[in-house]
Amino acid sequence: MKSILLTVLSAVALVVAAATVDLEAAAERVKERFDGRVLGGKTVTEEGRTVHVIRVLTPDGRVRHVRVDAESGKILEEPGK
Numbered sequence: 001m002k003s004i005l006l007t008v009l010s011a012v013a014l015v016v017a018a019a020t021v022d023l024e025a026a027a028e029r030v031k032e033r034f035d036g037r038v039l040g041g042k043t044v045t046e047e048g049r050t051v052h053v054i055r056v057l058t059p060d061g062r063v064r065h066v067r068v069d070a071e072s073g074k075i076l077e078e079p080g081k
Helices: 002-019 023-034
Strands: 037-046 049-057 063-069 075-077
Touching (some): 023 037, 023 049, 023 063
Antiparallel strands (some): 037 049, 049 063, 063 075
């Protein structure tokens, strides 16, 4: 029973690790979504969750800070909406 539990936990850990989005991938996602130029980015922890904060210059000349969940890659909110 114990070995089955360890096997399941190991499989879950692999799935979570595979779903992790690095800063570069998050920046590329934001660049494509906003059709802009990435100015920079950093990774922070917010309420126990790892988040990439990407600064992007949009075609209309605005600099936006876009938050991307580092585990799922989902854009957490789109500025201006």
